[in-house]
Amino acid sequence: MQSFFGNNRRESPKPVKAQIRGEIPKWLQGTLIRNGPGMHKIGDTVYNHWFDGMALLHSFTFKDGEIFYRSKYLRSDTYRSNMEANRIVVSEFGTMAYPDPCKNIFAKAFSYLSHTIPDFTDNCLINIIRCGEDLYASTETNYIRKIDLETLETNEKVDYRKYVALNLATSHPHYDTNGNTYNMGTSIGDKGKTKYQIIKIPQSKPGNSELGLATPGVLVICSIPSRSLLRPSYFHSFGMTENYIVFIEQPFKLDILKLATAYFRGVNWASCLGWYPNDKTYIHLIDRETKKILSTKYYTDALVVYHHVNAYEEDGHVIFDIVAYNDNSLYDMFYLKILKLDDAAFEKQGKTFSSPSCRRFVIPLQHDKNVELGTNIVTLENTTASALKEKDGYVYCKPEILFEGIELPRINYDYNGKKYRYIYASKVQWRPVPTKIIKCDILTKTCYEWREDHCWPAEPVFVRAPEAKEEDDGVLLSSIVSSDPKTSSFLLVLDAKTFKELGRASVTADIHLDLHGLFIPEK
């Protein structure tokens, strides 16, 4: 395990031609671009957590039967400052950085003071997001960094706060067919209020001012007041159907007072996240047309969710699927001191972490007001998910478990917001890196798996075939890190329908384990 984590990866900014085996479909033209941490040690300093590492972008470009690999560290302000100082000088979520110990007392005091209103990291390591035709690397702070798809060079730094009140924003936006981007974030303490904001970034032409902010610019579609001013919920993604936004306010919360004092108390920001297992998880449905939150108080038991899979409407219900946990232990598993345990010790530790399951919630949009309390008001067939009517406008929702042990879910995005059948994901095993990728059929509850010895696949990305008729007409791309020194890492191309390998493209380069990415088809 040690060799995977904590080792700094070498970037390959010049295109490296891949060795192709098998048949890569001719129609597959474009670039798979992905993001994730590639450097955890700077000078003599080391990050505490795997999610803290310096963003390393990488891409596989498919062009006329050839495949080229590139990787490049995001030249964020954080990266530059760290390199210049040859130590970690900017705090990340799991690592608090302190001023240079050699500074004199005045410089130190100034540095401490400036942290009362800190400037946050632009180490955008989580995902790649699209705003019109522009691409950005993203994290969960108020910053995103524009990047060049071809060269992986870093361009402008965009601050959401210039356009909307947002201190945090997700790395998992949604897109509509008109090219608009939707995201959600949290505004902390603005005008004495803490709220969740849903924003729409209108489609833009390439290079047209940052964020494509031609008039009318970024719009706040809806503000949802946080249940608690000082403890907003943490969230990593949300769902979007044709008419509704699905937002889960989970009892996994940021403690603002703790955040404000973390620097002085010498603790990291992650320690300011609190898990409240006795609280409810609220399910908010926001009408995209009226921009209003539905007044029924839908809730479920305490859970932690990072990834929404999909959401859609059927016969007066909103159905949404999420990958959820029974507690907040996932984050702890990714501390480098845990990842660096030997395999046996890790596996033992792993058993103490909660395992994710893919859960389906079915939310009835309307119900007969005279129905008795305790009645299940879900009228949809073929689901065991229920919604029990309670007093005072509350509805208690219980999910159907669709699949156990999957994470990093992806779908054919053409089916986002629509009734769908297939989920592509990583299979969770009690190892910190995925060892299998999986296709789950929601209709038949059956799965296909792909694995190979010494192969550690990344989140699989679906690319639809040009003349696709069925949802799974296309390929699945996964970048595979090889742990066998004799074989190189490669890009795997699977037939999404049969889950059979079509081909692979091996690269002699230092490929890293990553988080998320996008396929950008050739125009």
Ligand SMILES: CC1=C(/C=C/C(C)=C/C=C/C(C)=C/C=C/C=C(C)/C=C/C=C(C)/C=C/C2=C(C)C[C@@H](O)CC2(C)C)C(C)(C)CCC1
């Ligand atoms: C909080 C806060 C601040 C700071 C915010 C910052 C710096 C936020 C950074 C957030 C980051 C880097 C978040 C990263 C999230 C990554 C996630 C959720 C990754 C999930 C990965 C998963 C679920 C992997 C699962 C798997 C498991 C469990 C087992 C394996 O077998 C298989 C595998 C890998 C698939 C400010 C702005 C300073 C101030 C305001 C408050």
Ligand SMILES: [Fe+2]
């Ligand atoms: Fe994510």
